Amino acid sequence: MTAPPSTHPLEWIVAEGRTPYAEALSAMEDHVAAIRAGTAAERVWLVEHDPTYTAGTSARPEDLHDARFPVFAAGRGGQWTYHGPGQRTGYVMLDLNRPHGGVPPRDVRAYVHGLEDWLIRALDRFNVTAERRxxxxxxxxxxxxxxxxxxxxxxxxxxxxxxxxxxxxxxxDPDLSHFGGIVPCGISAHGVTSLHAQGILATMEEADAALASAWGEVFG
Incomplete structure (x- = not known):
């Protein structure tokens, strides 16, 4: 049975300045617990971090080549990721007991597909064609x-x-050389790029606006 609609509207929050990674983990954990308890709204939280390497649950120690920045065990799926200035990190806290636009309830694969669609549509606003592989x-x-x-x-x-x-x-517009300390997501055969490296000199505010306008097209 599908859960009833939430009585709390989605919160869309853009953090000012840079958010310490450990602080973000703690805040997410607390907010997820509150969503489960029915006392808090679902949330999209857009942040920017200081240079940081994070290890997902599948991260291999040998894929950390140069621990030049603080390293955290993230607890998420995946392998090694870099976060830093010029990169917009979007923390998405949704109750999957309910449908969200075209994403059905309790379907993690559809949810991840929805996140991909969200980014594809946001990038399309800059005439950048991003694709799954x-x-x-x-x-x-x-x-x-x-x-x-x-x-x-x-x-x-x-x-x-x-x-x-x-x-x-x-x-x-992150410093792409910072990715050199890790094998990003365990993939060494391909590189890393950015909007600015693609010749799209978008500001962070413009990227945020694209993400906000694309959200409803996927998640309702």
Whole structure:
């Protein structure tokens, strides 16, 4: 049976400045518990972190080449990820007991597909074509110089008693050399890119606006 609609409207929060990663983990955990208890609204929380490497539950120690930045066990799915200035991290806390737009209840695969759609639609607003690739996590764009593909956005989620946390990371204008300390998401055969590296000199505010306008097209 599908849960009744939440009585709390979705919260859309853009954090000012930079949010310490440990603080974000603690805040997400507390908010997810409150959503489960029915005392808090679902939330999309957009943050920016100081340079940080995070390890998902499948991260391999050998894929951390250079621990030049603080390292955290994230508790999400996936492998190694970098967060830092110029990257918009979106923490999505939804109750999957309920449907969200075209995403049916209690379907984690459909939820992840929805996150991908959200990012694809947001990037399309900048005329950037991002695509999924079988066997590769994240979203990919063509690298015209090499003929290959580079990752422009990462996805890593956790679901606790059907409430989601963690989420997505969109590269707006991070220092791409910072990814060199890890094998991002365990994939060494492809590079990493950003909107600015693609020639799209978008501001973080413009990226946020694209994410906000694309949200309802996927999650209702």
């Amino acid at each position: 079988e066997g590769r996590v994240g979203l990919w764009v063509a690298n015209r110089a090499t003929g290959g593909e580079d990752k422009i956005a990462a996805i890593g989620v956790r679901v606790t008693r059907w409430v989601t946390w963690h989420g997505v990371a969109l590269n707006v």
